[in-house]
Amino acid sequence: MKAAVVVFPGSNADVDMYQAVEDVMQVPVEYVWHTETNLSAYDVILLPGGFSYGDYLRSGAVARFSPVMEEVVKAAHAGKLVMGVCNGFQILLEAGLLPGAMLRNRSLKFRCTMSRLRVVNNQTPFTREYGSGEVIEIPIAHGEGNYFCDETTLARLNANKQIVFRYEGENPNGSIDDIAGIVNEQGNVLGMMPHPERAVHDWMGSADGQRIFRSILTTWRERHRAATHA
Amino acid sequence: MCKAIVYVTLRESVLDPQGQAVQGALHSLGFDEVKGVRIGKYLEVSLGTADKAAAEARVKEMCEKLLANPVIEDYRFEIVEG
Numbered sequence: 001m002k003a004a005v006v007v008f009p010g011s012n013a014d015v016d017m018y019q020a021v022e023d024v025m026q027v028p029v030e031y032v033w034h035t036e037t038n039l040s041a042y043d044v045i046l047l048p049g050g051f052s053y054g055d056y057l058r059s060g061a062v063a064r065f066s067p068v069m070e071e072v073v074k075a076a077h078a079g080k081l082v083m084g085v086c087n088g089f090q091i092l093l094e095a096g097l098l099p100g101a102m103l104r105n106r107s108l109k110f111r112c113t114m115s116r117l118r119v120v121n122n123q124t125p126f127t128r129e130y131g132s133g134e135v136i137e138i139p140i141a142h143g144e145g146n147y148f149c150d151e152t153t154l155a156r157l158n159a160n161k162q163i164v165f166r167y168e169g170e171n172p173n174g175s176i177d178d179i180a181g182i183v184n185e186q187g188n189v190l191g192m193m194p195h196p197e198r199a200v201h202d203w204m205g206s207a208d209g210q211r212i213f214r215s216i217l218t219t220w221r222e223r224h225r226a227a228t229h230a
Numbered sequence: 231m232c233k234a235i236v237y238v239t240l241r242e243s244v245l246d247p248q249g250q251a252v253q254g255a256l257h258s259l260g261f262d263e264v265k266g267v268r269i270g271k272y273l274e275v276s277l278g279t280a281d282k283a284a285a286e287a288r289v290k291e292m293c294e295k296l297l298a299n300p301v302i303e304d305y306r307f308e309i310v311e312g
Contacts, residue, residue, distance in 0.1 A: 058299055101301035106247050
């Protein structure tokens with residue numbers, strides 16, 4: 001298994017993501033520049049946080065047209081696991097791989113703090129190592145994490161169990177239905193505002209993010225075994 | 231040559247906390263008549279064409295592809311000389 005960390009001009013959590021993959025998953029991982037036009041060598045695509053293109057126009061709006069994004073869309077449609085964290089989530093929304101959009105935090109404040117999340121759906125490839133309804137601690141760092149979608153979309157997200165994480169207790173950004181992370185209908189694309197890659201060791205304040213990376217690995221191993229024995 | 235004047239605004243159904251903060255500031259300055267503030271974006275797009283009809287179609291495409299996000303924003307524009 002090989003993981004790609006996609007780097008856009010202005011990404012700043014790419015190193016954290018890379019190290020989390022190395023530390024927790026212990027599989028080969030490579031940085032992939034946004035101009036790359038072939039991601040076929042990678043099994044998992046990770047879009048890190050940051051401020052791609054300075055958040056100009058809207059966060060993620062310009063990065064979404066980077067050459068590499070066509071490949072990310074292709075990988076997502078092929079069923080590969082794709083995870084976008086923070087700015088990565090914003091890019092997935094702008095690219096239409098996930099429904100909805102991000103607004104400025106309701107408080108207008110940039111929030112950089114530990115957040116408590118409830119694992120609403122532990123039946124996804126990214127959350128299977130968590131207990132159902134478990135409350136975990138993963139830090140946030142964003143000014144535009146106020147997830148918004150229309151009522152029809154929200155009803156569909158709920159009906160399809162696409163809401164994966166909700167803020168527990170205080171909602172730090174005003175997101176609709178306390179949403180912190182969602183998956184697409186197929187379940188292979190995850191977007192979340194909190195940073196699991198910044199919660200993989202106790203000395204970081206929490207190691208609760210580890211299990212996302214372990215879930216990804218378990219899913220891949222299962223699929224890989226199924227494919228080689230088919 | 232012509233240019234497009236594009237306005238991108240948050241949809242009515244979307245809360246605008248920035249606008250609310252500015253409204254609060256205007257109230258504290260004594261502008262009590264202010265009933266609401268909505269903040270949007272203003273863009274000037276210079277076009278290398280004098281064909282207004284063609285420009286109109288192209289700018290609409292620009293708005294839909296990049297300049298506005300239809301989930302949260304509306305847009306309108308005019309094509310002017312310049």
